Amino acid sequence: MSDALIRVEGLYKVFGKDPASVMPLVHEGRSKDDILAETGHTLGLKSIDLEIAKGEIYVIMGLSGSGKSTLIRHFNRLIDPTEGRILVEGTDVMQLSPRQLIDFRRHKMSMVFQRFGLLPHRSVLDNVAYGLAIQGVDRSSRAQQAQQWLEAVGLSGYGEQYPAQLSGGQQQRVGLARALCTNAEILLMDEAFSALDPLIRSEMQDQLLALQQKLHKTIIFITHDLDEALRLGDRIAILKDGALVQEGTPVDILLHPADDYVAAFVKDVNRARALTVETVMTPAQCCIEGDSVQAALKALEQAGREYGFQVAGRQYRGTLSRRSLEQAPGDHIDASLLETVATVAPNALIESVIPDTLETPGPLPVVSEDGNLCGELSRASLVEVLGDGSRRSAA
Amino acid sequence: MADTSWLREFPQMDRMDLLEIRKTLDSAYREFSRSYGDSIESFFDPLLHFLVWFEQLLINSPWWAVILVVTALVYAATRSWKLSLSVVVSFLLIGYFGMWEDTMSTLSIITVCTLMSIVLGIPIGILMARSDRIRSFVTPVLDIMQTMPAFVYLIPVVMLLGIGKIPGLIAVVIYAIPPVIRLTNLGIRLVDPEVMEAATAYGASPMQRLFGVQLPLAMPTIMAGINQTIMMALAMVVIASMIGVKGLGQPVLKSITNQYFTLGLFNGLAIVALAIIFDRVSQAYARRTQRHSNGGRNV
């Protein structure tokens, strides 16, 4: 089988007095509204199948009421499914005994909540150590570990305070430290940053990404904000009325929305801030090996271009233009012939390279950290992506 | 003509039938108390012993020792010099006006009644909070307990156990326990569901959730319930003196029958003084233990 850490198969959830009685209607494909009107039951989730790989940030996105919280609460069984299976490392969580379930929650998963869910009557340090306290870890060793995680989230001096004394952003850092303190492999985050101010929120996103670089957790992150999803997610799943309408990488979602619902989400996204150069660049059209002016001019002629890139193997050496080559005194290309053109990194945000693109008449070379030429970024492709995206997906 | 008297007069049950019902119920209950009264009484024996011991302890200790201990307890609970000083002054006045012994009796029965109410009421409140079924059953019982005139349930208690301390204690507890139960239930139900979810998500067992999260967070509400319970117990003490509970209630009762206005007033004032002390102390204690929840700020 695949190397999925978490698998969800045929998951259905109906809220109400007698969920089983409603399942035939659900399987007939009746809509959420129909079912509510007819039976008084709320269809929370329908026919969810997904796989989450070890080490990835998997974002679940959807409008409010689309079932995001319901779905994430199935992973640690805060909610039991009406139908379907949830497998974590091959173990069906529905088969766990109450005792095993408690153990599973203590060691496998931890959770961060939208409104923080901190214990108001315990100090910040005790809150961070809560998971360990529950496990019965002795006081001094849990205080030491908690202190370490408080430092990791940048709150080392706050251990003795109570949660109410901290700002929202600080409280959520405590929430994050509490989740990390148990060393659980899976992190569930239900709209963890949604209650925060935009500035603090983006700080927290940075912090999460930085921590993830070091810790390699498997993170399931819920949000209703596509910008956040694009920023954090390795993969994104989109929920609508309890059903999974699209699943894919951020670029997939952005450039190929599966339906109008997703398209509506994507419409308002600032693509310049969401996409990286990599996703927009095209293969370099004209690569010139060697030092000969004549050979270079010929290559430009063949490609029908004004500009070309001088390379040695895959290494980028510089940009050449037809105009300066034609005025070259000899046949040897030296440094004075090279154009002064900025290079851009493949993982740079488009936003950050727009000025360079506008200043340069030709395409920009995309050069990786180790100096390899990865492709080129032309104004045309930039305009195409930043303009109406539907043209591209229709093409 | 048809008989139309039912239009003018309520078509009530035949007098003989009614009498029959009353007789049957009364004699059944009397039968019950005759056969079980003794065993029920002996069931309460340990409690009676404790009550008597505690009352004697308060009465027989030197007055200054009692004031010292009470004041020390008040200071420990509230950390307030003002409150502690008012306690000393009130007790001195009470003693000076010759009500020391009665006040000690009342103090002892109130203390025991409050402890009983807490010991019984909090677990019942917890059960109520856990199950809507239990709540829907307990709530009407509490409503009846609170609205039924206190004299009415004195009757079966006296029939069963006669006159004395234990029946008095039971009557006071029945009258005073509802607020603890109600507010324990309410306090637990008001605990932020997200905090409870967090506890569950981190693998807290039901007991860890109860003692680590629910009870501590419900504590301000529970304390409000305990406070109300104490106030109601004090109010009931006067009525309970009718069935032989010693204390400040008895002189009040005597004043009513003999029209001694001043005696009634003094004893009434002593009850008020106790009430105010209990009220302020329990509130100050509750506030002090809850300081963390707003982090010392006035949120």
Ligand SMILES: Nc1ncnc2c1ncn2[C@@H]1O[C@H](COP(=O)(O)OP(=O)(O)O)[C@@H](O)[C@H]1O
């Ligand atoms: N305990 C519940 N009882 C009844 N309906 C519920 C319950 N929890 C959630 N729902 C319903 O399920 C749907 C999904 O809710 P939720 O998962 O909270 O959405 P989201 O987190 O995406 O905003 C909503 O229609 C909501 O009303």
Ligand SMILES: [Mg+2]
């Ligand atoms: Mg939600």
